[in-house]
Amino acid sequence: MLKRIxxxxxxxxxxxxxxxxxxxxxxxxxxxxxxxxxxxxxAYKSNGDEGTVTGKIMLTGxxxxxxxIDMGQDAKCGEANSNPQTETYMVSDGxxxxxxxxxxxxxxxxxxxxVPSESAELDQRGCRYNPHVLGVQAxxxxxxxxxxxxxxxxxxxxxxNQEWNESQAPGSGAKDKSFSRPETLIKVKCNVHxxxxxxxxxxxxxxxxxxxKDGSFTIKNVPPGDYTLVTWHEDLGEQTQxxxxxxxxxxxxxxxYNAKTAYLPTSMNMATVVLP
Amino acid sequence: MTAARVxxxxxxAAAALACATVVLLVAGALVTSNEAGDSVPDWPLSFxxxxxxxxxxxxxxxxxxxxxxxxxxVGFLTAGFTAAVWLSKSASKRLRMLxxxxxxxxxxxxxxxxxxxxxxxxKAEIAVPHALIAQSFFVLVVAIAIxxxxxxxxxxxxxxxxxxxxxxxxxxxxxxxxxxxxxxxAGFRHGAFGITPHVAGxxxxxxxxxxxxxxxxxxxxxxxxxxxxxxxxxxxxxxxxMLGISAxxxxxxxxxxxxxxxxxxxxxxxxxxxxxxxxxxxLTLAMRSNQILASRSEQFExxxxxxxx
Numbered sequence: 001m002l003k004r005i006x007x008x009x010x011x012x013x014x015x016x017x018x019x020x021x022x023x024x025x026x027x028x029x030x031x032x033x034x035x036x037x038x039x040x041x042x043a044y045k046s047n048g049d050e051g052t053v054t055g056k057i058m059l060t061g062x063x064x065x066x067x068x069i070d071m072g073q074d075a076k077c078g079e080a081n082s083n084p085q086t087e088t089y090m091v092s093d094g095x096x097x098x099x100x101x102x103x104x105x106x107x108x109x110x111x112x113x114x115v116p117s118e119s120a121e122l123d124q125r126g127c128r129y130n131p132h133v134l135g136v137q138a139x140x141x142x143x144x145x146x147x148x149x150x151x152x153x154x155x156x157x158x159x160x161n162q163e164w165n166e167s168q169a170p171g172s173g174a175k176d177k178s179f180s181r182p183e184t185l186i187k188v189k190c191n192v193h194x195x196x197x198x199x200x201x202x203x204x205x206x207x208x209x210x211x212x213k214d215g216s217f218t219i220k221n222v223p224p225g226d227y228t229l230v231t232w233h234e235d236l237g238e239q240t241q242x243x244x245x246x247x248x249x250x251x252x253x254x255x256x257y258n259a260k261t262a263y264l265p266t267s268m269n270m271a272t273v274v275l276p
Numbered sequence: 277m278t279a280a281r282v283x284x285x286x287x288x289a290a291a292a293l294a295c296a297t298v299v300l301l302v303a304g305a306l307v308t309s310n311e312a313g314d315s316v317p318d319w320p321l322s323f324x325x326x327x328x329x330x331x332x333x334x335x336x337x338x339x340x341x342x343x344x345x346x347x348x349x350v351g352f353l354t355a356g357f358t359a360a361v362w363l364s365k366s367a368s369k370r371l372r373m374l375x376x377x378x379x380x381x382x383x384x385x386x387x388x389x390x391x392x393x394x395x396x397x398x399k400a401e402i403a404v405p406h407a408l409i410a411q412s413f414f415v416l417v418v419a420i421a422i423x424x425x426x427x428x429x430x431x432x433x434x435x436x437x438x439x440x441x442x443x444x445x446x447x448x449x450x451x452x453x454x455x456x457x458x459x460x461x462a463g464f465r466h467g468a469f470g471i472t473p474h475v476a477g478x479x480x481x482x483x484x485x486x487x488x489x490x491x492x493x494x495x496x497x498x499x500x501x502x503x504x505x506x507x508x509x510x511x512x513x514x515x516x517x518m519l520g521i522s523a524x525x526x527x528x529x530x531x532x533x534x535x536x537x538x539x540x541x542x543x544x545x546x547x548x549x550x551x552x553x554x555x556x557x558x559l560t561l562a563m564r565s566n567q568i569l570a571s572r573s574e575q576f577e578x579x580x581x582x583x584x585x
Contacts (some may be wrong), residue, residue, distance in 0.1 A: 008452065009455075011410060012408065012452070012455060012456060013405060013408055013409075016404050016408050016459045016463070019463070019468070019469075020400045020401050020404045020405075020463055020466075020468040020469075026502060057526075064532070067532060067533055067534055069534045069535065070535065070537070073334060073335040073338075074333070074334045074335040075334075077335075086534045088532075150331075150334070151323070151331075151332055151337075151505045153314065153316075153317055155314050155317075155396065157396075162397070163396055163397035164396070165314050165317045165396045166317055166532055167316070167317050167318075167323060169323070188315075189311075190338055191311060191312060191313065191314040191336055192335050192336050193316040193335050193336070194310065194311050194335075194336060194534075194536060195534035195537040196536040197534075210277065
């Protein structure tokens with residue numbers, strides 16, 4: 001009898017492991033990873049005729065009110081923030097901050113671009129990630145610092161790059177990290193303080209920007225060619241526009257999101273809710 | 277086993293271990309519901325130490341570190357219990373085997389918990405088996421508490437089960453279905469898949485527990501030894517359905533929040549724990565019905581053997 005129970009239990013255990021390990025979510029991630037297999041590209045040679053892409057990100061309709069964050073679990077966080085609120089919608093006069101804007105297609109995907117020697121910076125200050133949205137080139141160093149008087153952990157959750165999770169005590173040295181493959185966008189979490197999130201856009205080039213407080217963005221040194229301008233917001237989602245950059249030209253492309261037709265995250269779908 | 281072999285001390289220790297395991301299940305559910313599983317990135321040490329200071333015991337670290345401490349305590353209790361069983365002269369071979377399996381289970385569970393921390397990229401693949409072993413360990417400890425109890429050791433095989441799928445087989449099937457359902461719930465909580473498999477499992481388990489309870493009341497309603505666990509399982513099922521719906525609604529409503537908040541956390545934790553208690557109740561019914569119920573042909577065989585002797 002006991003032997004039969006043990007065999008049955010082992011069968012359930014193996015079935016559970018296999019279903020989870022080979023489930024649809026994993027397969028999807030693997031498929032996406034295959035599509036971005038790097039191929040050898042020629043190095044880009046500048047002709048000195050690069051242009052500029054500028055624009056503004058705007059929102060029509062009322063942005064959802066920010067939610068209050070309960071930082072009472074960690075006194076150090078509470079002290080640093082008198083009225084902590086979510087950063088999902090940073091909207092002022094209809095101008096949207098923290099939208100990741102980048103180019104794809106055309107010369108952006110055709111050439112290999114040198115990796116910037118300067119590091120991108122991600123700081124933990126006031127129990128928040130600063131900046132909230134960050135762009136880097138693949139293999140570019142990211143200097144991660146902790147300016148708080150409390151321990152954080154940094155936990156990026158990519159699907160195409162290596163996932164890692166490390167803690168960073170107050171006063172400890174900076175961590176130098178990088179992502180080897182392009183991926184838009186990687187969510188970064190602090191599992192000690194669950195409200196702390198950041199997003200890192202990793203590209204094969206440096207034709208990206210993050211919209212500022214006035215919603216504006218500027219992408220410089222863009223080789224002439226036809227591109228798709230992609231804008232990404234953590235809740236409003238993604239929009240694409242076709243643009244043409246001429247030699248030494250300047251393109252202005254504003255992008256407008258509609259708050260009323262903002263997409264609902266898949267977690268709102270009753271049939272497909274998946275927990276983070 | 278006879279009444280002479282009942283060891284009150286072992287039974288009480290097994291019951292205490294089962295209670296400690298419930299506390300551990302609560303601690304584990306709090307870790308998952310608060311998304312605290314990765315808050316301490318090293319293992320078996322925590323931030324490089326066995327015991328962390330009060331400066332680090334805050335926010336989500338409280339849940340993860342408490343889970344580790346309680347798990348360690350349950351591990352030591354299990355080791356102590358197993359040693360006591362092996363040293364006890366009245367312990368049966370079966371009890372020794374069950375306690376040894378429990379000890380192996382708790383060690384395996386600790387290792388899998390460590391892998392879950394060290395390999396965050398494989399969260400669901402490791403966390404779901406971790407949840408399955410947690411529930412299985414709990415029912416194993418409950419089974420040990422049952423077989424060391426006075427009621428188990430004084431009950432005789434005295435009742436007739438229905439031919440075909442009798443209560444013994446039906447209740448054993450229900451135990452398996454509830455265990456699978458708990459795995460589906462863990463898969464949903466850990467993001468391996470959506471809610472649909474868990475809801476489908478809930479329908480199956482509801483039907484099975486309802487039929488098992490009805491069969492118990494119809495055929496053995498006069499016998500408290502079977503009636504009590506059946507009614508307990510049914511009561512827990514009702515509570516579990518209510519908790520499941522409430523927890524899901526609270527979770528959907530809180531998707532826009534920056535962090536896990538009440539009442540979602542408490543409802544989810546209660547849902548996990550009541551699920552484990554439901555499993556324990558149907559296990560009790562299954563063990564007892566398999567112990568005392570015999571089909572007509574089995575009874576005929578027993579009587580023939582008795583007459584021949």
